[in-house]
Amino acid sequence: MTGEVMLAEIREQPLALRRLVEQRSELAAVATALARRTPRIVRLVGHGTSDNAASYGIYALGLLPGWTALRDSISLTVYYGAPIEFRGSAVIALSQSGRTPDVVEYVSRARAGGALTIALTNEPASELGRAAELVLPLAAGPELAVAATKTYLNELAALALLAGAAVGRLDEVGEGIRRVADLLADSLPRLEAAVSPVAAACAFVGRMFVIGRGLEYATAREIALKLTETCRVAAEPLTATDLVHGPLAALDPLFPVWAI
Template sequence: MPRRASDSVPDTFLAEIREQPEALRRLVDARADVEVVAEALARRGVEVVRLVAHGSSDAAASYGVYVFGLLPGWTAFRDSISLSTYYRAELDFSRSAVIALSQSGETPDVVSYLRAARERGALTVAVTNEPRSALAEAAEWTLQLHAGDERAVAATKTLLNTFAVLALLAGVAAGRGDELADALRTTADRIAAALPGLEEAVAPIATTFAYVGRMYVIGRGIEFGTAREIALKLTETCRIAAEPLTSTDLSHGPIAALDAMFPVWAIASRDECLPALVAAAALARNAGATLVATGNAAEEVPDAEFCLPVPEAPRAVLAPLLSLIPGQLFAAALARAKGLDAAQPAGLTKVTLAQ
């Protein structure tokens, strides 16, 4: 039996984690919208994709760099928002597409950036759960997330669907739309199948981590966005100073700070970056850090104290959609263990209006 919350407060965050497979299937059902946008991108001969976002959506943007690079072979990057919105730099947007990601569609500087880019000739796409938001209204095209109503401040369904819509768009742009759509449906099934076991598996680890104040979350390549998202979830819901690092960046300084009370969450997926990840995990282990190994190649990480493997993805580029799940469940369990309400973190609201 999965461990269930014992108090009377309904755990919205956990409930929404469980709703993700259904939300993902809804997104794939709306694939036709993605095809229209992919066609618009192709007509304009877009060569460069500028991704802009904050928070969780920005973790999805990191994932976007990889799916666009690996599937249609596009140059994609997370653009500076302040260069265009604050400094008004004279950049050439004429051969660029802008994909602006905001679950609420109201993040002020993302909306400002998109408007400025559109004036300068960029093809603009809003990715949002709110088709009547300021972002959707400002953009030429909108890709709706179809995540349904999300009430917890910490994003889950909207985040997973942001990853998914980027993968689907990249797949359609590469002429592999059917393949990616099928693979996303299979991914939804595998998430649904894995959820109860993972929910059970994270509980004892959360108890052990109740006094942890800082963590690194490492992932390389396509899993770096996952690392960013899991670190952010742990920070906002569990008040841990969790920093995402590529496995290589861990060696360039941060390794010096590790000790037994400074654990490392390592996302190991079976792809070309796995050897680099495994090597970094070994360095962390030698520095005395407690290791939690996750991902579909979790078992390849030697000497991990805790192992949270996830099912293989039907396509390697979709591995992050599965790797996200243990991080979300662990955040929910740890917040509960610490007596925090993961759905309503201190000082946060669902729509962040900070400039």
């Protein structure tokens, strides 16, 4: 039953992307505040799927001229009490539910420390939404299968839209995401037909690597997480460079490798 719900939610992804892009005024308001603050550092935080999306945000925002973006450590601030200097920073916290306690606590401390805090969540009225200074609704809709599929794509799209809007290219990026939604809607039936042989080939495998690099590493991490969570296999995400620094020795003819 869970697999059927997950598949149904995957089929909703084009609509979820379109809903996000239609929030032009909300996107513009958040991006304007972000660009106006001219942060020295953009700190991205989240857990699980949201942390994987943050890996993409490092590139979406870090490639902007003069911007530095990083995935920050929640533990340093919340559990170790490290005296992080938040002034001059912007924090983007990603969460499907907006209820993860340490993400909420991190945002509260960052805001008190002088950071501009932005929540990207499906639940704007959640604890995270209330803790942050600004909220951008992800508009992905309910994730009944628990393994968040729509949220991941909408988090990537939201980060791309924020980056585009910060440099005056919101409409251009928005149109690109609309085309992606259309392409995804056209491609899903073919992908569903093609996936069965691949799934059958991996049915009795207990371990695998998922390889990506740069912009693709976020999706390599997300695929590994989904395989681990839904198929109960030990899937490890690696960059292509990391693969040859040790893990390559584990490969054999029965060891699947996914390349993104």
